[in-house]
Amino acid sequence: MFDFQAMFMLMLFVLTVSFIVWKPRGISETVPTSICAFIVLLVGIVPLSDVKEIFNIVSGASITIISTIVMSIVLESVGFFKWVAHNLVKKSRGSGIILYVYILTLCYLTTLFFNNDGSILITTPIIIRIVTLLRLKPHQQIPYLLSGALIATASSAPIAVSNIANLIALKIVGLDLNSYVAMMFVPSMIGIVAISLLLYLYYRKDIPKKIPSFNLPFGIHSQNNILLEHPLADKGNPLHDIDWSTFRICIIVVVLIRGGFFALTPFGVPLEIIAIVGALLLIYIRWQRQGIGGMDILTKTPWHVLLFAFSMYILVYGLHNVGATTLIVDSLKEYMITNRFNTIMISGVLLTVLSNLFNNLPAVMIGTLSFVEMGLDTHTLQLAYLANIIGSDIGALISPMGTLATLIWMFILRKNKIQISWGQYVKVTILVIPIGLIITLLALYLWTEWLYY
Numbered sequence: 001m002f003d004f005q006a007m008f009m010l011m012l013f014v015l016t017v018s019f020i021v022w023k024p025r026g027i028s029e030t031v032p033t034s035i036c037a038f039i040v041l042l043v044g045i046v047p048l049s050d051v052k053e054i055f056n057i058v059s060g061a062s063i064t065i066i067s068t069i070v071m072s073i074v075l076e077s078v079g080f081f082k083w084v085a086h087n088l089v090k091k092s093r094g095s096g097i098i099l100y101v102y103i104l105t106l107c108y109l110t111t112l113f114f115n116n117d118g119s120i121l122i123t124t125p126i127i128i129r130i131v132t133l134l135r136l137k138p139h140q141q142i143p144y145l146l147s148g149a150l151i152a153t154a155s156s157a158p159i160a161v162s163n164i165a166n167l168i169a170l171k172i173v174g175l176d177l178n179s180y181v182a183m184m185f186v187p188s189m190i191g192i193v194a195i196s197l198l199l200y201l202y203y204r205k206d207i208p209k210k211i212p213s214f215n216l217p218f219g220i221h222s223q224n225n226i227l228l229e230h231p232l233a234d235k236g237n238p239l240h241d242i243d244w245s246t247f248r249i250c251i252i253v254v255v256l257i258r259g260g261f262f263a264l265t266p267f268g269v270p271l272e273i274i275a276i277v278g279a280l281l282l283i284y285i286r287w288q289r290q291g292i293g294g295m296d297i298l299t300k301t302p303w304h305v306l307l308f309a310f311s312m313y314i315l316v317y318g319l320h321n322v323g324a325t326t327l328i329v330d331s332l333k334e335y336m337i338t339n340r341f342n343t344i345m346i347s348g349v350l351l352t353v354l355s356n357l358f359n360n361l362p363a364v365m366i367g368t369l370s371f372v373e374m375g376l377d378t379h380t381l382q383l384a385y386l387a388n389i390i391g392s393d394i395g396a397l398i399s400p401m402g403t404l405a406t407l408i409w410m411f412i413l414r415k416n417k418i419q420i421s422w423g424q425y426v427k428v429t430i431l432v433i434p435i436g437l438i439i440t441l442l443a444l445y446l447w448t449e450w451l452y453y
Contacts, residue, residue, distance in 0.1 A: 006322040009045055013035045013315055017358045021401040023411075029404070037311035040318040047410055054313050060165030060272045061425040062306045067275035068161075069118045069253055073300050074282040076122070077292065078250055084127045089211075096140075096208035097290035103127055103144050104196055107152035113258055114395075116156040116163050116405045117302075123152055124412045134211050142420060143203035146428060147196070149409045150397055151446025154195060154436075156405075157188035159291040161261055161271065164309055164387055165364040172368050173385040174378070175266045184290070184386050187447045191394055198432045246289045253281055297362040309361075316365040327361070328370040336374060336384065341445050347371065348441040349393025356399040360392035367392070379452070386444055395437045398429045 019032035024188045040046050046054075075081065084106060092099035106126070111119040127148050131141040156163035160170045170180060200207075257278030264274055288294050319325070332350070336343045347367065354363035371384040396402030400410055400422055413420055 003322075005045060006324075007118070008043075009040070009318045009322045010324075012039060013319060013358075013362070016312075016315060016402075017362070020359060020404075021407065023407075026302060030308040033164070033308055033315065037314040043282075045318045045321055046314050050317055051314075054317060055310065055350065056227055057171060058309045058313050059306070060171070061164050062309045063272040064161060064167060064275040065115050065117075065164045066301060066303065066305055067272070067279040068114045070279040070297055070301055071257070071282050072114045072118050072122055073297055074279075074286055075250055075254065077296060078247050078286060078290075080247065081122060081126060082176055083242060083247070085129055089130060092211065094210055094212070096211045099130070099211060100144060100147070100200070100203075102208050103130075104151045105147050107148045108155045108192065111152050111155035111162050112159065114162070116153050116403070117408060118260065119152040119155070120149060120405045120409045120412070123148055124409055125416075128412075128416050128418065134391060136208065136211075138419075139206050140208050141418070143199070143207050145413070145418070146420065146425065147199045147203065149406065150199065150429070150432075151192065151196060153397055153403050153405045154188075154394045155391055157191070157440075158185045160184075160269035160389075163389075163393060165392055166315070166362050167271070168369040169385060169388065172372060173382055175382055177271070177387065179381050179382075180386075181262070181449055183382070183451065184389070184444070186445035187386075187440055188390065188394075189205055189230070190443040191390070191436050194439045195394070195432060195436035198435060202428060202432060222414055236278070243290060246286065249285055249289075250282055250298060253278065253285065257281075258270070284445075312361055313365060316362050316369070319362075319366060320369050325366060325370040325373055328366070329373045332370075333374045336371075337376065337380070340380060340383055340449070343376070343384050344441050344445050347384040347387035348391040348395060348437060351388050352395025352398070352437060355392045355396030358403045359401060360396040360403050364388055364392040381447060383444070386448075387441060390437065390440050394440055398426065398433045400425055 013036075016032045016036045019027065020029040023029070023196055041048065041051070088099065088102050088106065092102060103123075107119060107123045110123050114122070124145070127144050131144055136414065156166065158181070159250075160166040160175075160177055170177070193442075257274060260269075260274045260278075261271060265271060283297060287294070328350070332346055336346050351360075351363055351367045354366060357363075367388045368385060371381055374381075374384075376384060397406065400406045410425075412421070
């Protein structure tokens with residue numbers, strides 16, 4: 001029976017998620033989570049003794065994500081994304097279909113090298129710039145914009161370092177980064193390819209066969225994390241102001257740091273240390289070669305992510321302490337321990353439902369804590385976690401409220417006066433995402449059965 005404390009905690013949680021989704025007056029998602037987390041601590045639902053444990057779980061993942069966003073800001077300042085935008089159109093050679101493939105590839109790689117939220121902030125303005133300069137009609141713009149957003153968000157599944165929720169839960173179930181990739185990369189790639197093909201089939205009549213093939217003026221600068229056309233851009237040579245030597249050095253550093261995640265963590269080097277070193281090294285290289293200080297880093301980096309993740313986890317611990325995870329355990333444990341196929345399917349579908357109702361960050365935390373309580377053997381627990389991630393990274397895309405990245409995407413579109421309603425969004429995702437989800441979960445089951453048995 002639900003007691004008063006449980007009802008109070010549930011009310012606070014629903015109120016917090018409501019503010020995150022609708023953002024009245026553009027309020028930051030950190031404000032409601034921080035206020036409600038403080039109330040939870042104040043009334044004792046989460047005792048102060050849990051705070052240190054929560055900080056240890058959240059801090060490393062948050063610092064890693066912040067550091068990769070810092071690296072993306074430095075790359076933007078040295079012209080990397082200007083170069084990408086220019087070459088996407090140039091190498092499409094007048095084909096709208098080739099441009100579509102390139103844009104999806106860009107979104108996938110940006111998430112892989114940075115993270116899903118950062119990828120949305122980087123790629124959405126680039127795509128807006130491209131479709132605007134090509135003067136595409138509104139119905140021709142949507143395939144590029146919506147497909148790019150879905151692939152950018154789904155692409156956080158193959159490697160754990162592309163999503164803060166993935167990283168936090170990774171620590172709880174005892175998986176290292178390389179083991180995660182060994183079990184997850186192939187299944188999630190099968191799912192991403194399937195979703196890409198389904199999106200193309202859905203939009204094939206709207207994607208223009210031919211687009212202008214002239215050199216476009218991609219002079220851009222950044223303001224509030226949104227890339228805009230620079231009014232003084234050189235129309236004849238849009239890449240004239242790039243320092244190519246600094247450009248190449250920064251790209252090499254990013255690749256080495258990303259590789260370092262996988263090469264150094266088996267030796268006990270924390271992910272956040274590698275990420276911090278990479279961010280500081282890029283800042284130093286830019287300062288040494290171009291004389292640019294770190295003011296843009298201070299103003300553009302979303303430092304509030306640290307507080308947001310910490311506050312959200314306090315709320316999830318609150319739900320856990322009043323019995324929400326126990327309810328999940330009691331309802332599903334009997335079915336999940338039967339066999340690993342059931343484990344994967346139940347975990348993936350459960351997290352899809354929770355993510356689309358409440359947002360995927362709290363959902364993946366609730367799911368992971370619930371699975372830990374079920375007393376599953378280590379391998380089955382890790383499979384439940386991986387299916388958990390598939391549900392929260394891919395299944396969550398059915399509704400715009402499913403992921404923070406999708407909400408950020410909708411916000412950027414509104415700022416640029418591009419209208420894509422929730423109805424238009426769901427009309428596509430309700431057909432594409434469930435199929436992609438089932439394909440990915442089946443691929444996870446078959447791949448891990450082949451890998452370990």
